[in-house]
Each structure stands twice: as C-alpha cells, then as structure tokens.
Amino acid sequence: MPTISEKILSRACGKEAHADDFVIATVDYAMAHDGTSVLAVKSFREMGVEKVWDPEKIIIPFDHIVPANNEKAASLQRDIRQWIKEQGIINFTDSGGGICHQVLPENGFAMPGKLIIGADSHSCTYGALGAFATGVGATDMAEIFATGKLWLRVPRTIRINVEGRLQAGVSAKDMTLYIIKNVGADGANYRAVEYYGETISSLSMSGRMTLCNMGIEMGAKTGIVPPDEKTFQYLKGRARDEYTPVLADDGADYIMEYNFDVSDLEPQVAKPHEVDNVSGISDVAGTPIDQVFIGSCTNGRYEDLEAVAELLKGKKVRARTIVLPASRSVLIKATESGIITTLLEAGAIIAPPGCGPCLGAHMGVICEGETCLSTSNRNFKGRMGTGGLIYLSSPETAAASALRGEITDPRSLL
C-alpha cells in the first residue's frame, strides 16, 4: 500500500508510481532565493530558453545575504531583480520580507498533497503541511524554470512514531535533535520520513515546521507530517489553491520504523561540528558562550520569539544575543505584542528578517575560538566563521543560556 510520498508523486507524474521508480513529475511550486537563484538563472540563460514555464508558480524570496553586504552581492541581486521583472514573476519578496521557509507557508504556498521543489536544502520544511517538498541545486531548478518538470526517484519511506508529552521547557527542537541523534546524519539519506504519534499531532504548525525543516540533517529527501485539522485551520484564508489532503494507506510499506517516547526527554544540544552529535543538556551545561543566535528557518517563528521573551522578560543577557524574526509578519506581530520591546530591554540585538548569521555570510559572524549557541539547523565546522564553535539548541535553551552566558537548562529558570 502506498505511502504519502508514493501518492503525491504518482499524482504529480500522472501514473501509479512506487518506491524506487524514476518519474518525471510536474512541479506545483518552485522556489529559489537570492543565494541560489544566481546560479539557477545563469543555467536557465545557458539553456537558451526565453520564458519560464509559469511565472505564477515560481516564488523568489531574498533572504540569504540581505540587505546586500557588498558591491558584488548588490550587483548579483540587481541582476536577479531585473530577471524577475522580465519574466513577470509576481511572487517575489525582496530583502526584509523573510526567510523562504517562512514566507512560503505563511503565504499559503505550502499545502497538503503538493509537490514543491526549492533550490534550498531546507525546502523539506513544507512537509509540515503535508506537501512533498525537497531541495535541489541550480541546474535542476533551471530545468524546472524552463519546463515545470523534474525527474525524481520515488523514495522509500521511514516511519517515525513519537509518543509522550514534552516537559515544560522542552520543545519541538529538542525532540528533533533527539531524533537526529538516533537516526544519524545520513540515516535517512535518499529516504522520505513520515511522522506519527500523539507528540507529533500535538505539535503546533510552528513546531511541525521545526521538525520537518531538519529532515535534511539526517539526509532525508523529505519529511512529512500527515495533514490534520490543525493543518486545515492554518491554511484557512491562506491557501493559494485548492488542495487534497494526502494520507498514507493502512499497511503502507515502510522500510524502517523508529519508536520514541519523549516523556522524560531533557533539553537537547548538538555539539560541534555535526548535527547528530547530540547530548542531553546535563552533559553540556556550563559551557561558556560568546554569542547566542535566535532565528533561522528552524526557530525564528513567532512562537519561538514568544518563548524567548518569556524567559528574558525583566532580565539582562550576558552573552551577545542576536534575534532575527523569520519574516516581516513575524516581526510585526512580535512588535505589536511587545515581544520586541522585551527583547530589546533585555539587551538583545534585533536584526532584519532573513537567514542572517546562520550561514556566516554577512552578519553575526564569529571568529576563531568563539562559541555561538544557535537555534538554527547546522553546526558545521566554520559555518558561522572560520575557527568558531557552534552548538544548536531550542529557543528556550538559547534564551536561558543568553542570560547566564553559558549553556543553561531552561527548566532551571521556569
């Protein structure tokens, strides 16, 4: 019996497809950002095709190096803006609009049953809404720009069941890091993942996006939470198109199954330099930190900022703390609710919506020997600056640690 991926890809290629089949699928939406559109547009031009297949189905958010930090970035971005105009691409959000993986769900492009391909590895985030979504490189994206199609191998699926109620101070990120620790950095390579269980159902949409976002950190092609009432509520007044929820059949064929109980899970931290190098907080508490980064496509959403503000209210941070709301809408909402004032009064820096320090491209960079605790998704060697050390955690742990200047269990402050 078919999995969610088999069903979505069957619909997208127009015939019944099974795991391991190669299919040519029609893409529902394609996304590229400032970092990857540069090469995708270059390849598209090399193809000698004049017009994109459907300008309404291409979404381009500028988020990686925004606002431009030097002449070279500015000039590449100008070139892409010009191309977007020529092509009549209307779904363009310029610098400050937000991170692609927040912009797409927020604006209703991520929907159950859709095939969404992004020129960014974290495109798997849209699986939180029941889409089959995956990342590709520039040449594949150029092909999609030209034809609206992409060849794919239908992945086999790993089923992950999570039960148990997360303790106060422990959130979706902790659960996600714990899963990655167990599956490993390449444990889901070429596979799709489907998530089930009461813990998953009880996650907010924001928590589901955190979870699905990091599927790629286990190598997964996509990670999907089966759509439910929460998904439909989130999409009300937001969905761009009609959609048909796709669920797996009973007896669907999974190649592997994991079962986790997270009732006793303590906050988790990924240590340098691999995302699956995960420890419980008790092993790393007390590690001194120079910088805290709260944001990214993993944990820069309103709910994340709310959790941080709750811990920082009326207190002062000891570590340099940089907060980037995931989108302009998140920033507006956090401004209106007073969260931004709380964060500023606590001594945090509020930077414009975008990817910011996560990829070390232009701000919040750390130097040799410095340590950053980050709510992002990657702690690769040198990612935020050569010689720097990156630890990954939940927003709650990041906030508690910012206050103490060392890695701190947020449960001790609740």
Add this chain to the structure above:
Amino acid sequence: MIQQPNVWKFGDDIDTDAVIPGKYLIFNTEEELAKYAFEGVRPEFAAKVKEGDIIVAGFNFGCGSSREHAPLAIKGSKVKCVIAKSFARIFFRNSINIGVPLLECQDTDRIGEGDHIEVDFESGIITNTTKNETYQATPLPDFVRGIVDAGGLIAYAKEMVQ
C-alpha cells in the same frame, strides 16, 4: 616522468560549508569559487591542488546545503573525480548536473593522503599504485556518464537536441 594524480583524503560527513563557505555564495563562476575550495578545513587545498588530483572521502560526502557552488568549486579545482563511501543526495545530483564525476567505493579507508591512484570510470576499478592494490567502485550508469562526459546536463541536453 608524468606526475600521477595525488589523493586528497577527507573523512566522513564533509559538508558543503566545508567545500565552500557561505560567504562565497556571491561568486558564480567555477574559477572564482575554486580559489576558496575547502578554505575552512584544508586551507592549503586551493593553492596546492593540481589538475587530475582526486578527492577521496568517507560516508555522506557533500551533506548540508543545496548550493551548487560546492561541486562548482570542485570542478574549478580541476580534480578528476570524487570517490567516497557514499554521497549526500542533493550533492550527488548537482555534481552530475555540472559534470563532476563521482564514484561510490566502500574501500576508501585503504586509500591514504598522497597515494597515487588511477580510476577506470567504465569498470569502476580503482588502482592504487602506491600500495599496489585495486578496489571496486560502483561505476556510474552509462547515461549518467554521458551527462558527466558532456560537461553537465545542459551541455548533454544540447547535444541530444542536435
């Protein structure tokens, strides 16, 4: 005497940030990107790599970001191919699409830094002349080799159309 290819040996989980740091996403040619290849993890690589050298690694080479800048930087370094126990999915596609040959081989632990190896892409046989050993890699399917030989997917498609 002809100088034989030289092996650059890497470990497991070599990510695309290691191949090319994010700050260099502002470059869009293989020549420019090659100047910074492996800057953070092997600072001497860009200056010392020679045409025909071979990168040998463990599991999950190319994990992380979808940036095609990573295989482009490798292509610009003029290395002959990358041999690893396994590759991350997006990196694998990207490399083939721009014409960088990849080979999966489970015996890469036997190949050391600076060994001289020869590769037969058709059979997948790797000969280590330093250690006098041979290893079997999984050869790329013919049509994939066709894409690589053409220099990438766009060139291949153009050839097909003509």
